[in-house]
Amino acid sequence: MVAMNFTTPEKKLQHIPTHRHGVEDPQFKREMSVLLGPAVLPGNRVEPLHNGEQIFPAMLAAIRGAQHTIAFETYIYWSGDIGREFSDALCERAKAGVIVNVTIDWGGSLKMDTTLMRAMESSGVQVHRYRPLRWYNIGRVNNRTHRKLLVVDGRIGFTGGVGVADQWMGHAQDPDHWRDSHYRIEGPVVAQVQAAFNDNWIKTTGRVLNGHTYFPRLEPAGETDAHLFLASPAGGSESMHLMYLLAIAAACRQIDLAAAYFVPDALITEALLQARDRGVQIRVLLPGKHIDSLSVRLASRASWGPLLEAGIQIHEYQPTMLHTKLLIIDGYLVSVGSTNFDIRSFRLNDEASLNMYDRAMARQMTEVFEADMAQAQPYTYERWRQRPMREKLAETFILPFKSQV
Numbered sequence: 001m002v003a004m005n006f007t008t009p010e011k012k013l014q015h016i017p018t019h020r021h022g023v024e025d026p027q028f029k030r031e032m033s034v035l036l037g038p039a040v041l042p043g044n045r046v047e048p049l050h051n052g053e054q055i056f057p058a059m060l061a062a063i064r065g066a067q068h069t070i071a072f073e074t075y076i077y078w079s080g081d082i083g084r085e086f087s088d089a090l091c092e093r094a095k096a097g098v099i100v101n102v103t104i105d106w107g108g109s110l111k112m113d114t115t116l117m118r119a120m121e122s123s124g125v126q127v128h129r130y131r132p133l134r135w136y137n138i139g140r141v142n143n144r145t146h147r148k149l150l151v152v153d154g155r156i157g158f159t160g161g162v163g164v165a166d167q168w169m170g171h172a173q174d175p176d177h178w179r180d181s182h183y184r185i186e187g188p189v190v191a192q193v194q195a196a197f198n199d200n201w202i203k204t205t206g207r208v209l210n211g212h213t214y215f216p217r218l219e220p221a222g223e224t225d226a227h228l229f230l231a232s233p234a235g236g237s238e239s240m241h242l243m244y245l246l247a248i249a250a251a252c253r254q255i256d257l258a259a260a261y262f263v264p265d266a267l268i269t270e271a272l273l274q275a276r277d278r279g280v281q282i283r284v285l286l287p288g289k290h291i292d293s294l295s296v297r298l299a300s301r302a303s304w305g306p307l308l309e310a311g312i313q314i315h316e317y318q319p320t321m322l323h324t325k326l327l328i329i330d331g332y333l334v335s336v337g338s339t340n341f342d343i344r345s346f347r348l349n350d351e352a353s354l355n356m357y358d359r360a361m362a363r364q365m366t367e368v369f370e371a372d373m374a375q376a377q378p379y380t381y382e383r384w385r386q387r388p389m390r391e392k393l394a395e396t397f398i399l400p401f402k403s404q405v
Contacts, residue, residue: 012238013238013241013267014267015267016245016267017245017246019249019250019274019275020250021250022250022252023250023252023330024330024332028250029225029357032243032355035242036229036355037227037229037239038228039227040226040227041187041188041189041192041225041226041227042188042220042223042224043187043219043220043221043222043223043224044187044188044190044220044221044225044226044356045185045186045224046183046222046224047185048183048364049181049182049183050171050180050181050368051168051172051177051180051181052082052162052170052171053169055160055162055180055182056082056168058158059086059150059182060085060086060089062150062158062184063086063089063090063152064089064092064093065152066093066098066152067098068098069151069152069154069209069214070090070093070101070152071101071150071151071194071214072090072101072102072103072150072151073102073147073149073150073200074104074108074147074148074163075108075145075163075338076105076109076163076164076165077104077105077109078163078165079112079113079116080165081166081169082166082169083116083165083166084116086164087120090102090123090125091120091125094124094125095123099213100120100124101197101209102125102126102127102128103129103145103197103201103204104127104130105131105144105146106130106133108145108146108163109129126205128201128205130145130203130204131143131144131204142348143232143349143350144348145200145350146338146339146340146345146350147159147200147230147338147350148162148163148352149193149197149352151190151197153213153216154191154212154213154214154215155190155216156186157185157189157190157193158182158183158185159228159337159338159354160182160183161181161182161260161336161338162182162323167321172319172320173320174320175290175319175321177320178321178322179321179322179324179372181324181326181368183336183354185226185354186222187219187220187222188218188220189226191218192229193228193352194209194214196230196352197209199350200350224358224360225356225357225358226354226355226356226358227355228352228354229353230350230351231345231346231349231350231351231352232350232351233347233348233350238347240339240346240351241268241346241347243335243355244268244271244327244341244346245267245268247335248271248272248275248329249271250329250333251280251329252278252280253280253281253330254282254328254329254330254331255272255275255283255329256283256285256326256329256366257282257283257284257285257328258284258286258322258324258369259284259286259324259325259326259340259341260321260325260340261293261300261344261345262340262342263296263300263303263341263343263344264303264341268341269303269307272307272310273310276310277310281313282307282312282313283312283369284307284312284314285317285369285372286314286317286322287317287321287322288316288317288318289316289318290319290320299398301384301391301395302395302398305384308381309381315377316376317372317376318375318377319375322372324372325338326365328362328365328369332359333355334355334357334358334361335353335354335355335356336353336354336356336365337351337353337354338352338353339351339352339353
C-alpha cells in the first residue's frame with residue numbers, strides 16, 4: 001500500500017506534439033479548449049498581485065466583503081499571524097450568515113494550530129481536510145490537493161501560488177519572506193474557478209454547491225480571454241503535462257518560464273530542445289540558494305546539462321525563495337496557477353491553472369519576469385560541467401525518486 005504512493009497514473013503521454021501552429025493561431029486556442037476541458041471564455045479582468053503585501057490584503061478584503069458565499073481551497077495553511085487573520089475573517093463572515101466552505105489539504109496543514117480549526121468549526125465554517133490519513137486510503141496519501149482557489153459570492157476569484165503562512169508575508173525583502181504572485185479574477189471565468197472548487201468539495205463531502213449564490217450570471221468585466229482547467233490523478237491527470245507540451249510545441253519566438261520547482265521529464269526536456277532547434281529563445285528562472293527543498297534542487301540541476309548546452313538560459317533568483325509559477329509564450333499566452341514544472345504536479349497532485357490569451361497581460365507579466373531576472377544570476381554550461389563530485393553523486397541518488405520530490 002505504501003508502494004502505491006510511488007506510482008503515477010496508467011495514462012501517460014508518450015508523444016511530443018509537433019509544431020503545427022503558433023499560440024496566436026485560432027487553431028491553438030480551439031485545441032486548448034477541447035483537449036484541456038473548459039472552453040476559453042472572453043470578457044475577463046485579471047489583476048496580478050505580487051507578494052504578501054499585495055496578495056493578502058486583496059484576498060482578505062474580498063472575504064470580509066462577502067455577502068452570500070465563500071469557497072476557499074488551499075494546500076498550505078500553517079499557524080502564524082496570517083493564518084489567524086484568515087481564520088478570524090472566515091469566522092466573522094460565517095457568524096454574519098455567509099455560507100463559508102473551506103477545503104484544506106491534510107498534508108499541507110500539518111503545521112496548522114488546531115485551535116484555528118476549532119474556531120472555524122464553532123463559528124459555522126464548513127471546513128474539511130482533504131484526504132486525511134486513514135487506514136483505508138494509505139495508498140493515496142501521496143495524492144494531495146495543491147490547488148489555491150478562492151471564490152467570493154461566485155463573482156470574485158483568486159488563484160496563484162500563495163499558501164497561508166507567514167513566509168508569504170511582506171514583499172520578498174529577505175530570505176524569510178518568499179517571492180510569489182497571485183491573481184484576482186472577475187468575469188465569466190470565475191464560474192470555472194467555482195466549478196474547480198466543487199471538484200474536491202464533492203470528493204471530500206459528497207455534496208455539490210450550486211444555485212445562483214455560487215453561479216450567478218456573470219457579465220464581461222474586461223478584455224482577457226481565459227480558462228481555468230484542472231489536473232488530478234483521479235481523472236485528467238495528464239492535463240497539465242499536455243498543456244505544457246502543446247504550448248511549448250506552439251512557440252515560435254520566445255518562452256519565458258519562472259518555476260519554483262523545475263524537474264522536467266524526458267518529454268518536456270525534448271520539447272524544449274526541439275523548440276530551441278526551431279530558433280525559440282528560452283529563459284528559465286529558478287530559485288537559487290534559498291530554495292526550500294534540497295532534493296528538488298538536486299533533481300532539477302541533474303537535468304540542466306542538455307538544456308544549457310543547447311543554449312537555453314537558466315537563471316537563479318538570489319534574494320529569497322522564488323515560489324512563482326509563470327509561463328509566457330510569444331508575448332500572447334500567459335499561464336499561472338498552482339502547477340509546478342515537475343512530475344509531481346503533472347501526475348500526482350490535484351492542480352489548477354489559469355491560461356490567459358492576451359497581449360496586454362503578456363506584456364505586463366513579461367515586465368514582472370524581467371524585474372525578477374534582474375535579481376538573478378545566470379548559470380552556465382561550464383559551471384554545470386564543473387559542479388562538485390559530491391553533488392553529482394547526490395543527484396544520482398535522488399533521480400530515481402524525482403517524481404516524489
